[in-house]
Amino acid sequence: MSETRTLLLELHCEEIPARFLKPLTQDFAAAFTKWAEGEKLSFGAIAPLYSPRKISWAISGLPVAQADQTELQVGPPQRMCVDADGQPTVQGQKFAEKWGVTFDAVRFEQPAGKKEPCAVVELTRKGRPSLDLLVEALPRLIAGLHVPKAMRWGHSSFEFVRPVRNVLCLFGEELVPIEVDGVKATASTWGHRLHHMSHAEPIPVCCPEAYEGALKAAGVVVSCTERRNILEEQLEELARQTGGQVVKDEELLDTLSEIVECPRALRGEFPPEFMELPKEVLVTSLKEHQKSFCIEKTDGTDLLPFFLTVANRDDDPAGFIKAGNEWVLKARLYDARFFFAEDRRTPLQDRLEKLKQLTFHRELGSYLEKTERIQAIATGLAHALQLDFAQADHAARLSKADLMTLMVGEFPELQGVMGGEYLKHEGEPEAVWKAVKEHYRPVSAEDAIPGTPLGGLLAVADKLDTLAGCFAIGQIPSGSKDPLALRRAGIGITRILWEQGWTLGVDALVDLGLKAVASRASKPAAETREALLGFFKDRVTYQLEVAGYAGAVRRSALATGWTDLVDLKARCEALSAFAEDERFASLAQSAKRIGNILKDEAPAATFEAATLQVAEEKALAGHLSRIEGAVDQASLLAALAELAQPLAAFFDAVMVKCEDAALRGARLSLLHRLQQAFLRVADFSLWQ
């Protein structure tokens, strides 16, 4: 085993935007891996390290040189290189000369693909020192990094995420003399800004192994994972001290870990008078404006008048940091309270007219028009689901009015939530304000569906309008293109139907949507309907996957109908349970066999039981009534389970397609009736 070392590369930059840190380190690691493979250099692992001002990689186990490589050069056939006396011919000599060897070094063997022995020489190519390879490759790999929002600075035409101010590059203890946009690599780097202030010189790094430690001593925790762990622990402890808990937000924690080099959570207070603001407003305002967490009671209900934020240094020597953050937060909450008070001066009802000026989509009209369509769909749904018709209409009418409020203008993610809050304030019934509040849900795969029936109804109506409208003007998502997040809307509707257990079929739903958008449609309705049904079938298939059903269960259950999700769910449940039953394999086999026998037959639905002759077929016919009389999936499957043995016996004893036409007809009819019963659950021909 040859000697290996660790390569350390650090680009010290002006503050790199948090969102680019991880992708950049990953992209470089991928590019390096690909390059190393091409150079036949193996290595251990790449540890990506980053902080706001640094992106670094510690690449371990890299050999100091490439291994020597041997290669065979094949020349002319042996008979042309050697004469009858065994002496080299001119051609043979020339071949040896070409590769710089004497004729003695030429061997004769039959290489793969040749019909006779040929002259070959084995050449050894000396592996190059890795250092040389790195000097050539690293600047190219760095320059080749894709930066989504690249910039230039000063006179340079080099483009990167932010100006590169120092390059640290070591291969073991040896400096790798590269240059990035005129910045020459050194064996030193810079620590935390506070460290600069008292240290004019950069900090030396003797070897890759000393890197993280040297930075820590200079105030920088360069591992993002470590910073995240430190912060999480501190945040939880600070919340615990107030008797509450952190309002969790993984995304915010990620961001905070990426914007500090020296993580320190700190807690501040805000005046209790701001507690009158809705919880969502406080949480959103603190997060969006001040990257701060709220603290809630341990039962997850109300907030406590504290917030948690993060500083980029380990202490707060004069208390300025806490005071500054509290001060700014107060200013922000002051604004939020101004919006909250100002917005409530105008009832949502009075804002409807203004929705006319807000375009939903160029071809689908204003938000007022959208509102009217949501009303049409919502009332249709209320009728189908036997929910309060007037309430559905009323909630739909007011659902989009909060788009015209100051608060939603400031925090678009509070759409719906604010509408609900304002309607609550206006004294609307709970069902109405709750429905408006939650009708954008679920906003993500992790988010819950609306908790109330009317909320679910309104959520479906809103999403359905968007979907049907876009499909009707030919805006159908394809590949990675889904600018209006239609797939998410489709998944939302599917989840609501699935989780709420609505008996309304997807086909009926699609028709409701199409009717509402008819006047705006530019595509033929039949075409749109087909496209929408196909789209929903994909979402339903996905839903079955998410619910965790096995592939065979999904395929066979979907094949016999998918638009009634309640029925589909019951069949999938029953099938999943039944698949565990030992009788099932034999039953599925028989069901397939029935399918094959009946493939080209059209037997009558009725038959005379008396026509049957053999005991096994009479026994089988005896099961029919119980199977056909089953009222639900569970009892049907129980009855089918009982059928496994008689069916197997039937196929052993009976030859279905016999000479006697009447007998054959009766047997086919019996099997046909059984098949119908099977299809009430699934298409077993797809079971594998």
Place this chain on the structure above:
Amino acid sequence: MHVQELILRLQRYWADRGCLVGQPYDIEKGAGTMNPLTFFGALGSKPWNVAYVEPSRRPSDGRYGDNPFRLYKHHQFQVILKPSPAKVQEMYIESLEALGIDMSKHDLRFEEDNWESPTLGAWGVGWQVVLDGMEISQFTYFQQVAGIDCKPVCAELTYGIERICMFLTGIDNIFDLTWGDVKTDDGVFPISYGEVRHREEFELSAYSFEHANLELHWMLFSEYEKEGWRLVKELGHFLSAYEQTLKLSHTFNVLNARGAISTTERPGIIKRVRDLACACAKGYLENQEKQMAEQEVK
């Protein structure tokens, strides 16, 4: 720290570091970037360092003087450094120390905040500078102005005067800041920000939200536009045409604050302002090239 002292110190600091000290440009504008010292200064290849204070009007931000943190008109202190120096962040941090902020006791962060001005066809990347949780400055590396690549790239630093003054004094109402001391034979009279500006905030907020004559402003918008094009197209006068662009832009802001511009109309109207701004920038660069050619001949 008084408002005027803050401005004076920043002027001194940047003058000492090789900047011209400029003056506000006497036409309404939304930001210091629109001052010709920046708009034209950022273009072309000649070195250009300038610092100045700029009163910046944002009609939609008006709060009638009721909100202690927001203003119709605030003051920006603007610094342009072309080409951007290698130690520009350090220079900026030292300027804060020159204001009396002891950096060893505070938490300073540069958080991504990219800047874009659709009306000027300009964009850059940079940060908002956050001190103890408060945004006190914008820091931008200009990449394009008027749709033209900046070569070399300049750094733009924008200090929010009122914000920083509040931060330094711990006063949490803009109007309670002290603008400066008036000294007469009768004694010393500290004058508050509110005394200087409160009534103005009230009237200008009321004007832009309620009283601005919409018909007049629509008319002005198209007249300024016509005038601007006439100047730049027929006469090749890019500076007087740029003044029309500034007026156009402010008229747009007033109409916008009155809610007179729908979301669908907005991009088209912004483009009309931008087109004129771009024509002015083109005229400026052409004139510069001509001048350089003439100098070479001499």
